[in-house]
Amino acid sequence: MLEEIYxxxxxxxxxxxxxxxxxENPTLKEHGHNPTxxxxxxxxxxxxxxxxxxxxxTGGGCxxxxxxxxxxxxxxxxxxxxxxxxxxxxxxxxxxxxxxxxAELEQLDEAISLKNISNMPARVKCATLAWHTLxxxxxxx
Amino acid sequence: MADxxxxxxxxxxxxxxxxxxxxxxxxxxxxxxxxxxCGYYGGCNANPHRGxxxxxxxxxxxxxxxxxxxxxxxxxxxxxxxxxxxxxTESLNLVAYSYGLANLKADDEILITISEHHSNxxxxxxxxxxxxxxxxxxxxxxxxxxxxxxxxxxxxxxxxILAVTQVSNVLGLINDVKTLAAKAHEVGAVIVVxxxxxxxxxxxxxxxxxADFLAFSGHKMLGPxxxxxxxxxxxxxxxxxxxxxxxxxxxxxxxxxxxFAELPNKFEAGTQxxxxxxxxxxxxDYIQKIGFDEIAxxxxxxxxxxIGALKKLPYVELYGCDSERGNKxxxxxxxIRGAHPHDVATILDAEGVAIRAGHHCAQPLMxxxxxxxxxxxxxxxxxxxxxxxxxxxxxxxxxxxxxxx
Numbered sequence: 001m002l003e004e005i006y007x008x009x010x011x012x013x014x015x016x017x018x019x020x021x022x023x024e025n026p027t028l029k030e031h032g033h034n035p036t037x038x039x040x041x042x043x044x045x046x047x048x049x050x051x052x053x054x055x056x057x058t059g060g061g062c063x064x065x066x067x068x069x070x071x072x073x074x075x076x077x078x079x080x081x082x083x084x085x086x087x088x089x090x091x092x093x094x095x096x097x098x099x100x101x102x103a104e105l106e107q108l109d110e111a112i113s114l115k116n117i118s119n120m121p122a123r124v125k126c127a128t129l130a131w132h133t134l135x136x137x138x139x140x141x
Numbered sequence: 142m143a144d145x146x147x148x149x150x151x152x153x154x155x156x157x158x159x160x161x162x163x164x165x166x167x168x169x170x171x172x173x174x175x176x177x178x179c180g181y182y183g184g185c186n187a188n189p190h191r192g193x194x195x196x197x198x199x200x201x202x203x204x205x206x207x208x209x210x211x212x213x214x215x216x217x218x219x220x221x222x223x224x225x226x227x228x229x230t231e232s233l234n235l236v237a238y239s240y241g242l243a244n245l246k247a248d249d250e251i252l253i254t255i256s257e258h259h260s261n262x263x264x265x266x267x268x269x270x271x272x273x274x275x276x277x278x279x280x281x282x283x284x285x286x287x288x289x290x291x292x293x294x295x296x297x298x299x300x301x302i303l304a305v306t307q308v309s310n311v312l313g314l315i316n317d318v319k320t321l322a323a324k325a326h327e328v329g330a331v332i333v334v335x336x337x338x339x340x341x342x343x344x345x346x347x348x349x350x351x352a353d354f355l356a357f358s359g360h361k362m363l364g365p366x367x368x369x370x371x372x373x374x375x376x377x378x379x380x381x382x383x384x385x386x387x388x389x390x391x392x393x394x395x396x397x398x399x400x401f402a403e404l405p406n407k408f409e410a411g412t413q414x415x416x417x418x419x420x421x422x423x424x425x426d427y428i429q430k431i432g433f434d435e436i437a438x439x440x441x442x443x444x445x446x447x448i449g450a451l452k453k454l455p456y457v458e459l460y461g462c463d464s465e466r467g468n469k470x471x472x473x474x475x476x477i478r479g480a481h482p483h484d485v486a487t488i489l490d491a492e493g494v495a496i497r498a499g500h501h502c503a504q505p506l507m508x509x510x511x512x513x514x515x516x517x518x519x520x521x522x523x524x525x526x527x528x529x530x531x532x533x534x535x536x537x538x539x540x541x542x543x544x545x546x
Binding site for chain 2 (some may be wrong): 001063120
């Protein structure tokens with residue numbers, strides 16, 4: 001069970017510094033946090049012509065929240081706003097256990113590795129924080 | 142050490158239970174408490190204080206006997222000084238809204254400590270905003286105890302209320318409430334004591350402390366959830382306006398005006414938690430049967446073992462574990478370098494060890510000690526040396542599971 005959650009992939013993403021920065025010209029900035037556990041991120045997006053040109057984040061939290069944010073940013077770069085919204089919905093549905101079909105979830109790329117968190121109710125909020133934050137941000141796009 | 146096996150008395154510990162180390166959040170319930178609750182609901186459930194029939198009389202007797210039991214337990218002068226509430230939070234809100242709003246004005250000061258649980262902090266923020274009073278904080282010395290210099294500097298004639306926890310729910314350190322009460326009274330302030338973490342673990346005598354108010358919860362001391370206590374000195378409670386109003390707290394009600402019932406009913410609006418009171422009373426009996434000496438002996442031993450073992454792990458950082466005054470109850474708060482407390486708690490859970498991770502409802506304290514969150518293992522007398530071993534073994538695995546080593 002634990003090995004399925006705390007994978008090397010998760011460790012890499014949670015420790016990766018590449019996407020952990022402020023953007024020079026963000027067009028959208030959204031703060032998200034889980035008040036009960038203290039995961040706290042600020043997501044920055046540079047959107048032009050309806051496409052996410054760049055994304056990055058600052059903040060802190062548990063390995064699951066940080067890895068999930070990092071994976072999400074890599075997935076979203078280059079996607080259109082509409083695609084991004086759909087992917088965020090799909091990820092949240094996966095974590096809620098509503099979508100389980102791997103063929104459909106393949107679009108989530110590395111984030112599919114977080115699928116098993118759907119079996120850990122206590123950690124669902126950690127995994128979905130970034131994706132809810134993105135969703136809120138894109139509603140303003 | 143020949144520990145008595147308390148685990149037999151607790152239905153939840155039969156079988157293969159986890160090492161339950163979240164006792165500061167809530168404690169488990171012995172058979173005697175479960176039986177007392179069932180006995181009331183299954184034997185004589187009726188609305189107390191009203192009916193003249195047998196069950197109602199019995200319900201009233203159970204409820205008032207519980208009040209007397211609480212009174213003796215904390216050595217209050219009179220049962221009229223014991224108000225039943227939902228929990229410590231409600232008790233503290235009662236004091237803040239009733240005493241605070243009636244007695245504070247602009248330029249007055251409320252003094253609390255940076256170690257307060259949100260329940261002894263947020264109500265004072267609300268009352269400060271409504272009255273224009275200032276909310277001040279006592280900060281800590283290096284060892285986590287309240288700084289004497291801070292107390293002297295901040296407790297002044299402007300201070301009208303000193304609200305302080307007797308034991309921090311994060312650091313586990315016991316504050317010298319008796320001295321604080323004397324100092325508060327010298328400047329004309331009242332002292333409100335949050336006893337949520339102290340009453341279950343150490344003897345608390347309100348007359349010896351000279352506390353004006355004391356709040357605590359039943360569920361942190363073997364009792365059920367939903368029953369708590371506010372102790373208040375009679376002369377203060379008598380002057381205070383009601384907090385909640387409605388049934389059972391009145392004397393005469395006319396169309397435009399009401400006169401209120403005598404203490405303690407003035408503060409107990411609506412049908413009260415008789416089953417909860419019965420459970421709390423049984424919990425007090427159980428605690429007294431064991432005795433605080435034994436409780437302290439077991440907890441001190443487990444705490445010292447845990448701290449000693451965790452200190453040997455170079456990547457573990459401990460908080461509030463350096464006080465040389467010996468004023469610590471069984472709370473061990475720590476972090477593992479590189480691992481977020483929530484990941485730690487998940488990994489420990491998989492090893493059958495239940496701890497708390499997060500800000501422990503004490504965000505200002507977390508900020509003050511420079512941590513977003515921490516892990517907390519908290520003991521009660523029924524914990525064992527094996528529980529400590531399971532904790533330490535699981536902690537030692539965390540960095541490996543997270544691919545940090």
